[in-house]
Amino acid sequence: xxxxxxxxxxxxxxxxxxxxxxxxxxxxxxxxxxxxxxxxxxxxxxxxxxxxxxxxxxxxxxxxxxxxxxxxxxxxxxxxxxxxxxxxxxxxxxxxxxxxxxxxxxxxxxxxxxxxxxxxxxxxxxxxxxxxxxxxxxxxxxxxxxxxxxxxxxxxxxxxxxxxxxxxxxxxxxxxxxxxxxxxxxxxxxxxxxxxxxxxxxxxxxxxxxxxxxxxxxxxxxxxxxxxxxxxxxxxxxxxxxxxxxxxxxxxxxxxxxxxxxxxxxxxxxxxxxxxxxxxxxxxxxxxxxxxxxxxxxxxxxxxxxxxxxxxxxxxxxxxxxxxxxxxxxxxxxxxxxxxxxxxxxxxxxxxxxxxxxxxxxxxxxxxxxxxxxxxxxxxxxxxxxxxxxxxxxxxxxxxxxxxxxxxxxxxxxxxxxxxxxxxxxxxxxxxxxxxxxxxxxxxxxxxxxxxxxxxxxxxxxxxxxxxxxxxxxxxxxxxxxxxxxxxxxxxxxxxxxxxxxxxxxxxxxxxxxxxxxxxxxxxxxxxxxxxxxxxxxxxxxxxxxxxxxxxxxxxxxxxxxxxxxxxxxxxxxxxxxxxxxxxxxxxxxxxxxxxxxxxxxxxxxxxxxxxxxxxxxxxxxxxxxxxxxxxxxxxxxxxxxxxxxxxxxxxxxxxxxxxxxxxxxxxxxxxxxxxxxxxxxxxxxxxxxxxxxxxxxxxxxxxxxxxxxxxxxxxxxxxxxxxxxxxxxxxxxxxxxxxxxxxxxxxxxxxxxxxxxxxxxxxxxxxxxxxxxxxxxxxxxxxxxxxxxxxxxxxxxxxxxxxxxx
Numbered sequence: 001x002x003x004x005x006x007x008x009x010x011x012x013x014x015x016x017x018x019x020x021x022x023x024x025x026x027x028x029x030x031x032x033x034x035x036x037x038x039x040x041x042x043x044x045x046x047x048x049x050x051x052x053x054x055x056x057x058x059x060x061x062x063x064x065x066x067x068x069x070x071x072x073x074x075x076x077x078x079x080x081x082x083x084x085x086x087x088x089x090x091x092x093x094x095x096x097x098x099x100x101x102x103x104x105x106x107x108x109x110x111x112x113x114x115x116x117x118x119x120x121x122x123x124x125x126x127x128x129x130x131x132x133x134x135x136x137x138x139x140x141x142x143x144x145x146x147x148x149x150x151x152x153x154x155x156x157x158x159x160x161x162x163x164x165x166x167x168x169x170x171x172x173x174x175x176x177x178x179x180x181x182x183x184x185x186x187x188x189x190x191x192x193x194x195x196x197x198x199x200x201x202x203x204x205x206x207x208x209x210x211x212x213x214x215x216x217x218x219x220x221x222x223x224x225x226x227x228x229x230x231x232x233x234x235x236x237x238x239x240x241x242x243x244x245x246x247x248x249x250x251x252x253x254x255x256x257x258x259x260x261x262x263x264x265x266x267x268x269x270x271x272x273x274x275x276x277x278x279x280x281x282x283x284x285x286x287x288x289x290x291x292x293x294x295x296x297x298x299x300x301x302x303x304x305x306x307x308x309x310x311x312x313x314x315x316x317x318x319x320x321x322x323x324x325x326x327x328x329x330x331x332x333x334x335x336x337x338x339x340x341x342x343x344x345x346x347x348x349x350x351x352x353x354x355x356x357x358x359x360x361x362x363x364x365x366x367x368x369x370x371x372x373x374x375x376x377x378x379x380x381x382x383x384x385x386x387x388x389x390x391x392x393x394x395x396x397x398x399x400x401x402x403x404x405x406x407x408x409x410x411x412x413x414x415x416x417x418x419x420x421x422x423x424x425x426x427x428x429x430x431x432x433x434x435x436x437x438x439x440x441x442x443x444x445x446x447x448x449x450x451x452x453x454x455x456x457x458x459x460x461x462x463x464x465x466x467x468x469x470x471x472x473x474x475x476x477x478x479x480x481x482x483x484x485x486x487x488x489x490x491x492x493x494x495x496x497x498x499x500x501x502x503x504x505x506x507x508x509x510x511x512x513x514x515x516x517x518x519x520x521x522x523x524x525x526x527x528x529x530x531x532x533x534x535x536x537x538x539x540x541x542x543x544x545x546x547x548x549x550x551x552x553x554x555x556x557x558x559x560x561x562x563x564x565x566x567x568x569x570x571x572x573x574x575x576x577x578x579x580x581x582x583x584x585x586x587x588x589x590x591x592x593x594x595x596x597x598x599x600x601x602x603x604x605x606x607x608x609x610x611x612x613x614x615x616x617x618x619x620x621x622x623x624x625x626x627x628x629x630x631x632x633x634x635x636x637x638x639x640x641x642x643x644x645x646x647x648x649x650x651x652x653x654x655x656x657x658x659x660x661x662x663x664x665x666x667x668x669x670x671x672x673x674x675x676x677x678x679x680x681x682x683x684x685x686x687x688x689x690x691x692x693x694x695x696x697x698x699x700x701x702x703x704x705x706x707x708x709x710x711x712x713x714x715x716x717x718x719x720x721x722x723x724x725x726x727x728x729x730x731x732x733x734x735x736x737x738x739x740x741x742x743x744x745x746x747x748x749x750x751x752x753x754x755x756x757x758x759x760x761x762x763x764x765x766x767x768x769x770x771x772x773x774x775x776x777x778x779x780x781x782x783x784x785x786x787x788x789x790x791x792x793x794x795x796x797x798x799x800x801x802x803x804x805x806x807x
Contacts (some may be wrong), residue, residue, distance in 0.1 A: 005060075007237060007246045008130045012150040015068065016117045019124050019153045026128045026159075029205030029212070032761075038365035040212055043129060045367060048216045051240065053421060058238050061130075066121030109142045118246075126242070127151070130720035132209050134234060134331040136217075139170040140179070140227050158200040164194045179218055183211040184543040269363060270320035274299060275365045280375065288377045292384040303387045310427045321430045323383060328358045329441045330379040331372075332485050333492040348482070355375045355481050359430075385451040386444050390422045395457060402463040403443070405471050410544045412436060434478045435619070441488045442469035442498075449496045456795075465498045468505065468522055471548035472514040472543060475620045482787050487515045502526065517632065521551040530554075537807055540572050545579040545617055545627070552631035556641055574644035579627075583653055584615040588671075588678045590627075593646075594639060595668045596660035597693070601639045603629040609698070612684045615690070626684070667692030667710070669797045686710075691800040693760045696740070699733070709740040711755045711762070711796050716742050719790045743767065751792075760800040762791065 011017065013478055022037055028043065030036040050059050069800070119248050120127060131151045138145045149167055153159040169192050172178065178186060187193055197203045220226035233239040267275075278296055292298070299319075307318040336347050345727045357364060369375050389395050401423045407415070416422050425440070432440065446465050449459055469491065478484050490513040497504045504510055505526040508519050523536055524530070540550045553575070555598050557568035566608055583589050591612045602610040613630060616622040630636045643656075650656045661672040671678065678684075680697045687696040687703060695710040696703065716731045725745060731740040742753040752765040752772060765772040782787040 004244050005241045006064075007234070007239075007241055008127070008134060009234070010237070011064075011118070011244065012147045016152060017127060018117050019121055019128070019155055020119050025155060026125065026202040026205045028125050028129055030201065031204075031208055037361040038363045038368075040209065042365050042367050044209075044212045044216050047133060047240070048230070050211070051233045052217075052220065053233075054229060056233060056239055059240050061126050061240070061242040063243045064120055064127065064244050066118055066120040066122070068118050068246050088262030108348060123242070128206070128634070129209060130240075132206060133213055133230075135166065135170070136173060136210060136213055137227055137231050137234060139173045141231055142171075142174060143231065145170055153202065155202060156200055157201040158194075158197050161194075162197055162200070162203045162206070168604070176223060179214060179223065179614065183214050184205065190725045206327050242768055246364075262316055263793045268316040268320075270316035270323075273323075273366075277375070280366075280370075281380070288375075288380065290377055290384060291381045292381070292388065295380070295384050298384075298387070302391050306387070306391050306422060310423050317424055322668070324358045324364075325429050325437075326383045326386070326444070327374055327379055328355055329437075329444060329488060330382050331355075331358075331374050332481075333441065333488040335489055335493070336485075347487075351485060352481055355485075381451065382444070382448050386447050389447050389450075389457070392427070396420065396422070398457055398459050398462060402466060404461055405463060405538065406467045406542070407439065408542050410542055410547060411439075411470065411474055434480070434484045435474055438473045438478055438484060438491070439466075439489045441468055442466060442473065442491050445491055445494075446498050449499055453496050453499065455499055461499060461501075465499045467538065467541070468501050469498075470759055471522060472511070472518055472633055474547060475518045475549050476514055478623060479621075490514070517551070518549060521549065521554075524551065524554065529563060533563075533568065536565065536569060536572070540576070543572075543576050543579070544581060545584060545623070546576075547617070547620060547623060549620075549623075549628070549631075552637050552640075552740065555634075556637060570648075571641070571644050575640060578643065578647055578653065587615060588612060588675050589653050589657075590615070592672055592675055593656045594643060595671060596657055596664065597639055597642050597646075599668060601630050601636045603633070603636070608687050608689050609685050609702075610688045612678055612681060612686065614684045666797055666799070667695060669795075670710060670714060674718055677710065677713055677717065680708055680713070689757075690760070691799065693800070694755070694757050703737060704735060706735055707740070708733055712740055712742055712753060713793070715753070715762070715794055719794055720744070720787075723790060724787065746787055749783055750779070751787070760796075760798045762796070 006014075027036050028040050029035060046059075047786060050056050063176075084127065132149060135145065135148060137143075138148070145167065149165070153163055169190065172186075172190065173183075187210070188198070217223070217226060217230070229414075230453055278781040281290065282285055298304075304315065304319065305787055307322070308315045312319060327668060332351055336344050336351070347678070350372070354374065357368065358374075390399075403421050409415075414428070415421075429440070443466060446462060447457075449455070473487065475489060476483070478487055490511055491498075494511055505523055508516070508521065508523045511519065525533070530537070537550065540546055540553060541548045543550075546553070553568060553571055554563065556571055560566050577583075578590060578593075599610075602612065605611055611626070611629065613626040630639075646656050646660075647653070650659065657672055659795060663671060664672065682699060683701055687698055687699060689705065697708045697710055697713060699706040699708075713731070716726070718741065720726055724746075725742055730742060730744050732743060734740050739754040739757070742751075744751055750767040752767045754763050754765075756762070756763045764775050766775050766779075777788070777791070780791065
C-alpha cells in the first residue's frame with residue numbers, strides 16, 4: 001500500500017485493521033482525564049464543523065503508520081518474536097558480564113503471501129474515533145456498515161465483544177427518538193449490554209465518544225439533513241483523509257516504532273499548541289498579522305534555545321508556560337468593559353476563569369483560546385518582541401545591571417548572583433507571586449512600548465521606570481487576582497509614558513490604583529531639588545526593611561525646614577543598622593530601645609490598646625501594620641532622631657537598653673527586664689490602663705480573647721514556675737474583665753495571687769472549696785518562707801510606693 005492517502009472506508013475495504021494486544025486503551029472518551037476531555041472536545045468539534053459543510057476543503061489527519069501482516073500467522077509470529085527477545089536478553093546479559101556488548105537486531109526472512117491485516121503503531125485513537133463517527137452516521141441512514149466489521153480490537157476480549165454487539169445491533173441507533181437522549185444511558189439499558197463491560201476503559205471511552213458526537217450533531221437545525229451531508233463527505237475521497245505508511249514496505253524496521261512512540265509517548269503540549277497556533281495565525285479569517293515575520297522559525301531556534309539552556313529536559317514545558325503566562329498578562333491587563341455594574345462583574349468573572357485556567361496545570365483546549373479571543377495580533381506581538389529582547393545578547397547587560405539594581409534580595413530572594421535574569425525568568429515565572437508577576441509585567445510593558453514607539457533601549461530610562469514601578473507595586477496590596485488585574489491594567493494604561501517617567505511624574509496622581517502615600521513619595525523624590533539624592537534614594541529603598549518606602553527618612557532629614565542630604569545620609573546610616581536583620585529577628589529589641597526614651601511612639605489601637613510593633617516583614621502589609629505606623633505618623637516618627645543619636649553614641653541597641661534602663665522605674669522597666677513576656681502578644685497588643693500601672697498582655701486583639709496581667713505573669717514565669725515546679729495550668733488566663741490569677745498548692749493550702757486594679761498591689765487569698773479568704777503577706781511567710789522570699793524579690797514598678805504587697 002506504501003505511503004498513500006486514504007479515507008477510513010477505503011482502508012477498511014482494502015484490509016482489516018486490528019488494534020493489537022500491546023496497544024493502550026482507547027482514551028479519547030476518558031471522563032477522568034482532563035487532557036483527554038480537551039482532546040475529545042476539540043477533535044469532535046473539528047470533525048463535525050468540517051463535515052457539516054456542503055463543500056468543505058480537505059482535512060488531513062496526519063500519518064497512520066504500522067505494518068501489514070498475515071492475519072493467520074500474526075499471533076504465532078508475536079509469540080515467536082517474544083521468545084526471541086527473551087533469548088537475546090539472556091545472551092546480552094551474559095555478554096555484558098563478560099565484557100562484551102552485543103548489537104541486537106533481527107529481521108524476518110519469510111514474506112507472507114497473503115497480507116491482509118494492518119496493525120497500527122500510531123493512529124489507534126484517531127482510527128477508533130473515526131470508526132465511531134462512521135457507525136453513527138451510516139446506521140442513522142440505514143447504509144451498509146459491513147466494512148466496519150474489518151475494524152477489530154484485540155486489547156481485551158470485552159472490547160472486541162462490545163464492538164461486535166454494537167455492529168450487530170446497529171438498527172437500535174436509527175431513530176430520531178433515540179438520538180434525542182443520552183447514548184450513554186441508552187446503550188447501558190440495552191439487553192445486549194453486559195454490566196461487566198463498564199469496567200473496560202476502552203468500552204466506556206467509546207460510549208462517551210458516541211455521546212459526544214450525538215451532542216455535537218443534534219443541535220443542528222435539521223438532523224436528517226445534517227447526517228446526510230456528513231455521510232456524503234465521509235463517502236468523498238478528498239474531504240476527510242489520512243496518510244497511510246506501511247513501515248515494512250519502506251524498509252523500516254520495528255525500531256522506528258520504538259523510537260517514535262516509546263511508551264506511548266506523544267507530542268508535548270507545546271508542540272501541539274505550536275502546530276495549532278501556526279494554522280490559526282495563517283488562517284486569514286482570523287485576521288492576525290504579527291510584526292515578527294520569522295516567529296515560526298524562532299520558536300524552533302533562537303527562542304527555543306533560551307529555554308533549552310535552562311533545562312534540556314523541560315524545554316517545551318518551560319516555553320509553553322512562559323507563553324501562557326504572557327497571555328495571562330496581556331489578556332488580564334485589558335480594561336474591563338460593560339454598560340452596567342452587573343455586566344462588568346460578569347466580565348470580571350470570565351477574566352478570573354481565564355486567569356485560573358492559564359495558570360493551572362490542566363491541559364487547555366484550543367477551543368478555549370478561540371472562544372475567549374485570548375490570542376490576537378496584540379498578544380503575539382507582546383510575546384514575540386519580549387522574546388526577541390530576552391535573546392538579544394546586546395540586551396543582556398541592560399537587563400542585568402538595571403534590574404539587579406532595583407530587584408535585589410529585598411524583593412526577590414531566590415535569584416542567585418550567578419544566574420542571568422533571562423534564565424531566572426524562564427525557569428521560575430510560573431511560581432512567581434503576584435507582586436513579582438506585576439513587576440515583570442512592568443518590565444515587559446516597557447519592552448513592548450519600545451517596539452510600538454520604535455524607541456532605542458536606554459538603560460537610564462529603563463531603570464527609572466522599573467524603580468518607580470517596583471516601589472508602587474511592592475507597597476500595594478496585591479493579595480489575589482482582583483487587585484492584580486487592577487495593577488496591570490493601570491500599568492498598561494500608563495502606556496508610552498513609561499519610556500520617560502522623569503517628565504511624567506509631575507503631580508501626585510500621575511497613575512491610578514496604587515497607594516496614595518507611595519504616589520506622593522514618588523512625586524516628591526522626582527522633584528528637581530532631590531536630583532543629587534538619586535543614588536542615596538536607591539540605596540535606602542533597597543534596604544531590607546524600608547522596602548522602597550523612605551518618605552519618613554526624607555522628612556526627618558530636614559534642617560531648618562529644608563532637605564539636607566548629609567542629614568539624610570547620617571540618619572540612614574544609623575537607622576539602616578537599627579533595622580538590620582539581626583535586630584529585627586530579636587523580636588522586641590527595637591521597641592525596647594525606644595522605651596528607654598518614652599512610650600508615646602506606640603500606635604494607639606483604641607479601647608486602651610497599644611501596639612508593640614512586630615518585626616514581621618514578608619510584604620508591605622506587615623510593614624504597614626507595624627513600624628510604618630510610627631514612620632508615617634508626624635508626631636511619633638521624631639523619636640527615631642533621638643534613637644539614631646543614641647545608636648551613634650552607644651553602637652548597639654543592647655547597650656542603649658542596659659545603660660538607660662537604670663533610671664527607669666515605671667512599667668517600662670518590667671518590659672526592659674523581662675522582654676519574653678511580650679511573646680505572649682501574638683499581634684503585639686497590650687491593654688494599657690492607669691498610665692501603665694495596670695497592663696494586660698493580649699493573646700489576640702481584644703480582652704474577649706485570652707489575656708494575662710503583666711505583673712502576675714512576670715511573677716509566675718520568672719520567679720515561681722521553675723522554683724516551685726509549677727505548670728502552665730497554675731496560671732489563670734482570662735477571656736473577660738475578671739482578674740487573671742496564680743493558683744498553686746503550698747503545704748496543703750491553695751494560694752491564689754492577683755494584681756489588684758484598684759490598689760495596684762499584689763493580693764493573696766487562701767482558696768477553699770466553697771470560698772476564698774484574703775490573707776496578708778505575713779501569712780504567706782508563715783505558710784511557706786520560700787514563697788514569701790520569691791514574692792519579696794520582685795518589684796512591680798507602679799506609682800504606688802507600696803507596690804509589692806498589702807501589709
